[in-house]
Structures are given as C-alpha cells and as structure tokens.
Amino acid sequence: xxxxxxxxxxxxxxxxxxxxxxxxxxxxxxxxxxxxxxxxxxxxxxxxxxxxxxxxxxxxxxxxxxxxxxxxxxxxxxxxxxxxxxxxxxxxxxxxxxxxxxxxxxxxxxxxxxxxxxxxx
Numbered sequence: 001x002x003x004x005x006x007x008x009x010x011x012x013x014x015x016x017x018x019x020x021x022x023x024x025x026x027x028x029x030x031x032x033x034x035x036x037x038x039x040x041x042x043x044x045x046x047x048x049x050x051x052x053x054x055x056x057x058x059x060x061x062x063x064x065x066x067x068x069x070x071x072x073x074x075x076x077x078x079x080x081x082x083x084x085x086x087x088x089x090x091x092x093x094x095x096x097x098x099x100x101x102x103x104x105x106x107x108x109x110x111x112x113x114x115x116x117x118x119x120x121x
Contacts, residue, residue, distance in 0.1 A: 010066035015116045016100060029091045035059070041072040047082050049074035049105070067104060067113060075103040 024032060037053035049072040056062035067073075073081070077097055081087045094100060094117075102113040 011064050012066040012111070012113050013115065015118045018117050018119050021094065021100075021117060025091065025095055029088060032091075035062075038073075048072060050081070065113060066111070067102065068106070070106070071111075072105045073102060074105060075101075077101050078103075 035056040037055075038050035039053060041048050041051040051072045052067065052069050054069055055065075055067060075081065076090045077093065077100065079086060079090050079093075081090055098117055100113070100115045100117060104111050104113075
C-alpha cells in the first residue's frame, strides 16, 4: 500500500452537518461538478453509472472518503443519476434528506458511502 493511502484513513460512514451541506447545495450542482471529473460507464452496452476520473484533487475532505478514481457511482440515496434531471432532483432532495448514501462499484464489487445528515439543535 502506498504511503498516501496510509496518511489518509479512508472513511465510508459518518455524519455531515446540514449547516455545512446547505451552502454547497446553494452553490449548485454545476459548481460542485467542476471539482469532479467523470465519464459514463457501461456494462454490456447499458449505462451503469459515472466512473470517477478525479475527485477534488488536493481537498482533504474528499481525500479522506473511500471513493477513488476508477470507482463507478451508480446511485445516490437509492436514485439513478443517469440523466441531468435525475441528478438535479437528487441534489435538491439532499436539502431535507436524513442521509447521504452513495452506491458505487469498485473492481466489480458493490460498495456504499453512508452518512447521516445531522441537524444542529
């Protein structure tokens, strides 16, 4: 294993504060996607998700996630994200969603990031 992999413990669960999430949502999906490079991924001719080429290089908050270049994101909160309107709907639903679940494939195996979205009292 590379020293880079050891310097960042990879997390796949935790809590995200809604207070931190809302400003990201307010800036919009297009702005968020500027930090992510993806390409469509297909299996036997059918769309399966978006393969990550790079994910916010140099940003520690993303470096710590167990989501890497080569992984294919298949669903977010159980919803498909193939078409722009599907992705936009998922994005807007995150404003009130109690969780953020990102389903993805790595080397043919299913994985998921599962975060609780916490409301400060």
